[in-house]
Amino acid sequence: MRQDLRQRLLSANQVGILSHWAKLSPHEQSLVERQLELIDLEFLANLFDKRNSPFALPEAEKIAAVPVLHPSTNSPESKNEGLKALAKGEVAILMVAGGQGSRLGTLQPKGTWPITPITQKSLFELHSEKVLTLSKKANRDIPFLIMTSPATHDQTVTFFTSHSFFGLKKEQVIFFTQGTMPAVDLNTGAILFEEPAKVFASPDGHGGTLTALKKTGLLEQLKSQGIKHLFFFQVDNPLVQIADPVFIGHHISHRSQLSSKVILKDSPTDKLGNFIQVDGRCQIIEYSDLPLELANRKKHDGSLFIDTGNPAIHLFDVDFLNVVSSNGDALPFHLARKKVPHVDTNLSKVVPEKENAWKFERFIFDIFPLAERWLLVSTKRDEEFAPLKNAQGDDSPETAKQAQCKLFIQWLEKAGIKMPAYSATPEIEISPSFAMDAEELFRKLPGNFQAIFPLLLQDNPKEF
Ligand code: UTP
Numbered sequence: 001m002r003q004d005l006r007q008r009l010l011s012a013n014q015v016g017i018l019s020h021w022a023k024l025s026p027h028e029q030s031l032v033e034r035q036l037e038l039i040d041l042e043f044l045a046n047l048f049d050k051r052n053s054p055f056a057l058p059e060a061e062k063i064a065a066v067p068v069l070h071p072s073t074n075s076p077e078s079k080n081e082g083l084k085a086l087a088k089g090e091v092a093i094l095m096v097a098g099g100q101g102s103r104l105g106t107l108q109p110k111g112t113w114p115i116t117p118i119t120q121k122s123l124f125e126l127h128s129e130k131v132l133t134l135s136k137k138a139n140r141d142i143p144f145l146i147m148t149s150p151a152t153h154d155q156t157v158t159f160f161t162s163h164s165f166f167g168l169k170k171e172q173v174i175f176f177t178q179g180t181m182p183a184v185d186l187n188t189g190a191i192l193f194e195e196p197a198k199v200f201a202s203p204d205g206h207g208g209t210l211t212a213l214k215k216t217g218l219l220e221q222l223k224s225q226g227i228k229h230l231f232f233f234q235v236d237n238p239l240v241q242i243a244d245p246v247f248i249g250h251h252i253s254h255r256s257q258l259s260s261k262v263i264l265k266d267s268p269t270d271k272l273g274n275f276i277q278v279d280g281r282c283q284i285i286e287y288s289d290l291p292l293e294l295a296n297r298k299k300h301d302g303s304l305f306i307d308t309g310n311p312a313i314h315l316f317d318v319d320f321l322n323v324v325s326s327n328g329d330a331l332p333f334h335l336a337r338k339k340v341p342h343v344d345t346n347l348s349k350v351v352p353e354k355e356n357a358w359k360f361e362r363f364i365f366d367i368f369p370l371a372e373r374w375l376l377v378s379t380k381r382d383e384e385f386a387p388l389k390n391a392q393g394d395d396s397p398e399t400a401k402q403a404q405c406k407l408f409i410q411w412l413e414k415a416g417i418k419m420p421a422y423s424a425t426p427e428i429e430i431s432p433s434f435a436m437d438a439e440e441l442f443r444k445l446p447g448n449f450q451a452i453f454p455l456l457l458q459d460n461p462k463e464f
Contacts, residue, residue: 001029005036012041016190019345028197035199039182039191047360048189051335055289064277065299066308068262068376071246078249085248086138090228093131093142093243096206096364097124097156097235098149098178103390109152111235112159113388117401118429118456123235123388124159125464128166128173130242130432141172142243143227147212149203153177163464176216178208181333181360183340192342192357200342200357206234206312207331207362214325222318230321232314232364236388238400239407240313241436247315247377256375257320258282258368261313263381265304268295272309273365275376282374284310284365308376310365311385324370331367333360383407404429412451414438419451426453433459 001009001021009018017032024032071078085091101110111127114120121129128144135142148156157175160166165173180201182191194200204211209232213219222230229251231243241247244261251259262275269292273284290306297305324330340357344350368374379385386403389395408428412419415438434457435441441457 002033005033008041009036012045013189014041014045014191016185016188016345017193020196020343020347023347024196031197032199036191039199044182044184044191045189047333047335048184048358051189051358055286057285057289057291057294058276058278058283060294062278063294063306065305066262066275066277066282066376068308068378069250070378071250075246075249078253079245080249081252082243082245082248083138085229085252086134086142086243086245087140089140089142089226091142091231091243091248092145092222092227092229093231093233094145094147094209095127095233095235096147096209098147098152098203098206098208099236100149100151100203101236104388105391109148109156109159109235110388111156113397115238115388115397115400115404116429116431117405117427118454119431119458119461121431122159123238124156125163125166126238126432127233127235127240127242128160128168130436131172132167133432133436134243135168135172141169143174143222143225144168144172145174145176145218145230147206147209148175148177150177150180150201151203166464167462174218176212176218178212179204179215183338183342183357183359186337186356186358189358192340194340194342196343196347200340202359203361205334205361206364207366209364210321210325210331210362210367211328213321214328219318219322219325223322228318230316230318232312232316234312234387237311237313237385238388238404239384239386240311241379241384247313250377251315251317251375254375255373256315256371257317257373258371259315259375259377260368261311261379261384262308262376263311263379263385265307265309266381268292268304268306270309272311274306275308275310276306278369282368282371282376284363284368286363311379311381311387312364313379313384314364316367320371324367330370331362331364333362335360382410408455411435411438411441415442415445416447417445417449417451420453422453426455428453428455429457431458431461 111124181204183200192200233240337355338359341351386400
């Protein structure tokens with residue numbers, strides 16, 4: 001092994017690899033050297049040293065509830081402002097799709113999962129159709145950035161290519177790949193190898209977006225194209241209103257650096273990030289870090305003191321992103337205990353029965369405290385948040401399908417459509433190209449329209 005690398009490994013207490021080094025072929029040795037050279041060993045050692053420091057909660061008396069803007073139903077001025085920004089080409093859309101979908105148990109990228117109630121469009125197709133519809137309305141090709149991870153990249157690009165980019169222009173869709181972090185042994189901090197010559201690396205979290213945007217030069221590119229606002233969402237939410245003009249309008253009129261849609265928590269321990277305010281800055285406490293006493297605290301009127309949840313729908317000011325991303329360590333790493341299969345020093349495979357490793361991830365919402373000007377805009381869970389996380393039970397394909405059908409019932413009712421009686425939730429699908437909301441549905445359907453279930457409303461469907 002090269003002397004300088006050996007020295008770095010020794011000073012970072014990474015002696016594990018040295019003990020199986022001699023068992024590797026020269027080719028494997030050079031592969032390992034190349035991977036290790038890319039790892040900041042000292043930084044990794046520091047993260048491991050801090051593994052037992054608990055999440056530092058702000059002092060109780062400093063925590064305040066957050067102000068939330070409740071837009072009136074149509075907010076025509078904000079909507080116009082948002083539509084103007086879209087038409088002027090000041091908005092780009094970013095979808096994070098790099099996760100591993102381990103709870104869902106899929107080997108394909110989560111975005112390929114069939115999600116719509118009747119036509120079974122994939123998440124990728126559904127989101128692309130929204131971007132395409134919005135682009136037609138704005139009369140320009142809104143850039144659609146898609147963050148993948150090394151594990152999902154090729155399959156994602158192939159999926160889009162083989163489906164003709166779902167009608168989007170090829171140049172409009174920009175794939176970029178997030179970084180990875182090695183997993184380390186729970187007790188010793190030694191880097192784990194998934195194969196004798198392959199470091200076990202996993203995606204560095206959705207917070208890796210910031211570093212990846214910077215490293216790939218995309219942030220600079222967005223700025224030079226005159227893009228001022230970047231709309232962020234997660235691939236696993238079929239209800240998201242992509243680049244909602246009303247949201248964009250409020251973000252612009254408040255000169256906000258970072259805006260977020262928020263939903264009311266269902267219960268004190270709802271599994272959502274919790275928005276709080278500390279010294280005038282906004283921050284999010286993960287549900288797993290929120291102490292029960294604080295979660296249960298009530299306001300004078302009996303409502304929850306911390307009642308504002310994070311559905312991961314954000315809007316970033318591009319200049320703000322450029323400033324914060326100039327500091328590579330702007331977002332902290334969070335540590336999670338995980339089961340990581342690996343090879344031991346005899347190069348035998350180990351499949352752990354209990355957690356044996358630390359994985360490191362950054363979370364995008366840690367960017368909130370860095371914003372001086374921020375804005376939270378309320379939305380409703382049943383209108384905009386139905387995440388696909390698990391194979392069964394809560395947040396599963398079944399609940400995501402039900403949520404879509406229930407939302408479409410609301411739209412039809414708001415549009416004044418006569419509905420037959422039903423006992424179980426009827427199957428309804430309204431494709432984004434037909435209508436993006438109740439208002440549009442109202443304009444599109446004739447006054448005497450009678451719904452018959454299952455109901456599929458779509459414009460000139462295309463087979464991709
Ligand atoms: P989750 O935290 O739910 O992770 O991601 P996941 O990979 O989808 O599912 P599990 O935890 O393995 O079961 C929320 C969103 O953030 C993206 C995911 O693609 C999803 O849209 N994400 C997550 C990334 O893009 N990169 C990551 O490293 C992690």
